[in-house]
Amino acid sequence: MSTAQPHGLHHVTAVAEAPQRNVDFYCRVLGLRLVKQTVNFDAPGAYHLYYGDGAGRPSSLITFFAWRDVPRGRLGTGLATATAFSIPEGSASWWRDHLRAQGVEADVTTRHGADxxxxxxxxGMVLELVTAAGDTRSGWDGVAGVPAEHALRGLHAVTLTERALDPTAEVLTSLLGMGLDGEDGGRARFAMGDGGSGALVDVHGTTSAERGLQAGGTVHHVAFRAPDETALARWRQGLVDAGLEATEVLDRKYFRSVYFREPGGVLFEIATDAPGFDVDEPLLELGRRLQLPPWLEPDREQIAAALPPLHVPDDQDAGLVPTD
Structure with a gap:
């Protein structure tokens, strides 16, 4: 019997080196909204930047710990090695051309019948944009040179690279309630709930790749959606009962969560949908100013002084402001 049945991806958190370069790329090149400018709660000398759709809804989010001078990581086993976003059907060639115009090398391939x-x-973080039929999410509505008809809709899938596929598959199916949804090119696809974009995990099993090194340009953890704190606590107990080491329920201000590692080494998180990103600033002003949790507020002046200045693009909120 499964102990948890997440209803999709909540967010993916990765490691970056330069905060301003990170903001410029994810806002200006990919057209996402910076929905929260805060710090790593466990190491407040570094930014924690959240990007997503207009409201920062779960399943739209990619976040970064921005550590200056962090060394470049190495892709390999025991890591999430690719993060995919959903785009509308027919948008692949537009994105290829748009990325190349921004100096980004981009190629179009086919997998599971999608571009x-x-x-x-x-x-150096590996990203993918996947044409997803039936994805009705609106995404962020066309700022920073990305028209609404091509905008990223939200997270589509994550790829895990593992030396042994079976132990990870056992956790995904028996403990996290996912179902095997097919295989393609040495990858096994697992789906949460009814499946579809935003609820997919691909596992690539390989014995030839070396162990990955988590640092700049790699994923730190993958988070799955829990409906509420009651379910989160129940799922944590189920993980512990199954012999996995899970943290206590942690207060991340915008959600509550539990962390644990699957057998291959990838760090997983289960995070609640609520309370969301408008608990400390209005929807119209998300991401404009540094926000801190209550326990760090007494140190705001010291924390802010240690962080590099961050400029949010002027058109960041254009999609929320009525135009003439």
Whole structure:
């Protein structure tokens, strides 16, 4: 019997080196909204930047710990090695051309019957844009040179690279309630709930790749959606009962969450949908100013002084402001 049945991806968190370069790429090149400018709660000397749709809804989010001078990581086993976003059907060639015009190498391939635009961000993180039929999410509505008809809709899938596929598959199916949804090119696809874009995990099993090194340009953890804190606590207990080491429920201000590692080494998180990103600033002003949790507020002046200045693009909120 499964102990948890997440209803999709909540967010993916990765590691970047230069905060301003990160903002410029994800806002200006990919057209996402910076929905929260805060710090790593466990190491407040570094930014924690959240990007997503207009409201920062779960399943639209990619976040970054921005550590200055962090060394470049190495892709390999025991890591999430690709993060995919959903784009509308027919948008692959537009994105390929748009990315190339921005100096980003991008190629179009096909996987699971969908077009996939593959490229890397400035830190070397592997990203994919996948044409997803039936994805009704609106995404962020066409700022920073990305028309609404081509805008990223939200997270589509994550790819895990593992030396042994079976132990990870056992956790995904028996403990996280996912179902095997097919295989393609040495990858096994697992789906949450009814499946579809935003609820998919691909696992690539390989014995030839070396162990990955988590640092700049790699994923730190993958988070799945829990409906509420009651379910989160129940799922945590189920993980512990199954012999996995899970943290206590942690207060991340915008959600509550539990962390644990699957057998291959990838760090997983289960995070609640609520309370969301408008708990400390209005929807119209998301991401404009540094926000801190209550326990760090007494140190605001010291924390802010240690962080590099961050400029949010002027057109960041254009999609929320009525125009003439």
């Amino acid at each position: 996939v635009v593959a490229f890397r961000d400035p830190d």
